[in-house]
Amino acid sequence: MSFMRLWPAQASDYAVRVDHLVIGFTAMMALFVLPVLVALAVFIWRYRRGRPADRDHRPSSDLRIELTWIVLPFLASLVIFGLSARLFFQARTPPDDALEIQVTARQWMWKFQHDGGQREINTLHVPAHRPVKLTMISEDVIHGLFFPALRIKQDVLPGRYTMLWFEAAHSGTYEVYCSQFCGTDHAAMLARLVVLDPGDYQAWLQNAGGLDDLAAQGKVLFRQYGCSGCHDGDSGLAPPLTGLYGRRVALNDGSQVLADAAYLRDSMLLPQKQIVAGYGPIMPTYTGLLDEETIQRLLAYIRSLTPTSAPEAR
Ligand code: HEC
Ligand SMILES: [Cu+2]
Known part of the structure; x- marks a missing residue:
């Protein structure tokens, strides 16, 4: 138990592997440095001032030892x-079937939004043994989401999505910190990660739900903000959004982009930045009209227009 307090909990296989890497690397460094330190001490002692040691400079070198x-x-x-590069790539590549959770940071709290409509503040419930992908954005300054028990951390920026993913191995409750100094109450910007066994997680979802799921809320907003006027039906005025998420889009300058969350967000806020091939630059900008949580709902709706291979993924 005292060992547990010295060493933070390891809540995922990834955390175990990071620890092995750090311990292995430290041991290797010790192996490189210790012989030098020992030789240094021996020579200081042997050739100290006044000691009648042999100070001849005999030329001596052995290519085999040097090599x-x-x-x-x-x-x-x-x-x-x-090994580090492999872990790094793993940390940047969420599996396709990951559970999507939206994170919004602001001074000084963490808001978590599940696809089913469940909302949480400063507590995040996730199932064990299931990849979870967090799409994160800040409403004000730079924050940083840090899960010590998972050994993962990522800055959360205003105006740009960043991503974290993990697969928790054990149920339990773990600490979450903000890792960027973000103002007077930075130190109080704490949260809890609650990892539940899959059955308990389903029960939690049932209890916490109540609102419509995120995509359904997004669908209402899609009408409300007039998006449907251009994008629904086959007017030819605007590209249909069905099947858009995760697909490659041809732009009018001949290039292609992947329609990920960042692209969809830019399409709403900076529609002139990337124009879809075959369409005119007529979409109005929604900068200042949509807050981050509205954008998350619209995104969830657009995501829901792409059928996923994993039926329970959303
Ligand atoms: C006045 C008509 C109009 C309105 C209103 C409009 N759009 Fe668009 N939208 C377009 C056109 C035209 C394009 C294609 C040209 C471009 O990329 O700007 C487009 C492009 C897009 C794209 C990129 C599509 C692709 O195939 O890559 C997305 C996403 C999008 N709009 C979402 C929205 C959302 C969400 C709203 C409401 C908040 C909205 N649009 C409102 C006309 C409109
Ligand atoms: Cu913060």
Whole structure:
């Protein structure tokens, strides 16, 4: 138990692997540095002032020894590099079937929005053994979402989505911090991660629900803000949004972009930035009209227009 307090909990396989990497790397560094420190101490003692030691400069070199201490540490460092790079890519590549959760940060709280419409503040419930993907944005300054038990951390920026994903291995309650100094109450910007067994998670969803799911709320907003006037039906005025999410879009300058959350967000706020091939630049900008949580709902609606292979994914 005392060990647990010294060493933060490991709530995912990823966390275990990060720890192995850090411990392995530290051990390797010790292996490189200790012989030098020991030799240093021995030589300081042996050749200290006034000691009648042999101070001849005999030329002595052995190519085999030199090659050994160059090549072996080099190869060992490359192994660490390979393992780190693999973990890094894993941390940046969420699986397609991940559960999507929207995160909005503001001074000084964390808001979490589930696809089913459940909203939470400063507490995040997730199921164990299931990849969870957080799409995050800030309503004011730069914050940082930090899950020590998962060994993951990512800045949360105003005006731009960032992403974190994880798969928790055990049920339990873990601390969550803001890792960027974001004003007077930064230190109080804390949250809890509650990992539930899948059955308990379903029960929690049932209890916490009540509102419409996010996509249904988005559909209402899609009417309300007049998007449907151009985008629904086959007027040819605007591209239909069915099947858009996750697809590649051809733009009028000949390039292609992936229709991810960032692209969809830009399409609403900066419609002139990227124009879909075959359409005119007639979409009005919604900058200042839509707050982040409205955008999340519209996005959930647009996402819901793309059938997923995993039926329970949304
Ligand atoms: C006046 C008509 C009009 C309105 C209103 C309008 N749009 Fe558009 N929208 C367009 C046109 C035209 C395009 C294609 C040209 C472009 O990329 O700007 C487009 C492009 C898009 C795209 C990119 C589509 C693609 O295939 O890549 C998205 C997403 C989008 N709109 C969402 C919305 C949302 C959400 C709203 C409401 C908040 C909205 N639009 C309101 C006309 C409109
Ligand atoms: Cu903060």
